[in-house]
Amino acid sequence: MFDPVCPSGLSPIRVGDKWAGMIIRCLEQGPRRFSELRVPLRGITAKVLTQSLRGLERSGLVVRTVHAGPPRQVEYGLTPLGRSLLEPMAALCAWTEEHWDELLDAREAETAI
């Protein structure tokens, strides 16, 4: 999942910052803890994950809930607004999948020049 080798950068569409889209998809199945999010998002640093999550919070797409510790536990989950974003995002993923080879072709034709 989210293999760094995967050239998803080919897709011309992005949600929020570099990681926001993946984060949202990670939360699709339900709330996740901070360190649970770090697993599928290979290579993300704590700082960047925090930044991205704060941004999503600011946009009202994600909620942050703290369960008292220790050990401290913080869960991130989608708001209804964030959840509503899943539908158009799915449409985008469908488009990208559908035209994946065309995008690749365009890129290859380019590098051939």
Place this chain on the structure above:
Amino acid sequence: MFDPVCPSGLSPIRVGDKWAGMIIRCLEQGPRRFSELRVPLRGITAKVLTQSLRGLERSGLVVRTVHAGPPRQVEYGLTPLGRSLLEPMAALCAWTEEHWDELLDAREAETAI
């Protein structure tokens, strides 16, 4: 159209670089010339417009055709692939419009803190 005062930056979704989405919408009705594109995209510099167009070309979303001059004329138009992108983009615009106030609310609640 594309008033710089309009805070479209609120939408968490973007197509390509900063201007790509707008360029595609400008081409929706048919091919446009370079300087025709500069009009609705207030404030874009020639360099940035060129960059963005080249990027769209590289992705196979836009075609560039030169009509001999002088005066030289260059037209940009959507490819079938670029045109196919209009549909999911419309879905995104619909989502953004629909949740515009929620996005604004989230932002205001934030600045209130």
Place this chain on the structure above:
DNA sequence: CTGAATCCTGCAAGATACTG
């Protein structure tokens, strides 16, 4: 008219180290 060339700036993103 349609760019290319050059320079500049700000911010996103990452590396690293530290904290309650």
Place this chain on the structure above:
DNA sequence: CAGTATCTTGCAGGATTCAG
């Protein structure tokens, strides 16, 4: 465990100027 603090770097984006 869940961050913050600090520093560095790369690149997108813009201003300005020049060219075919």
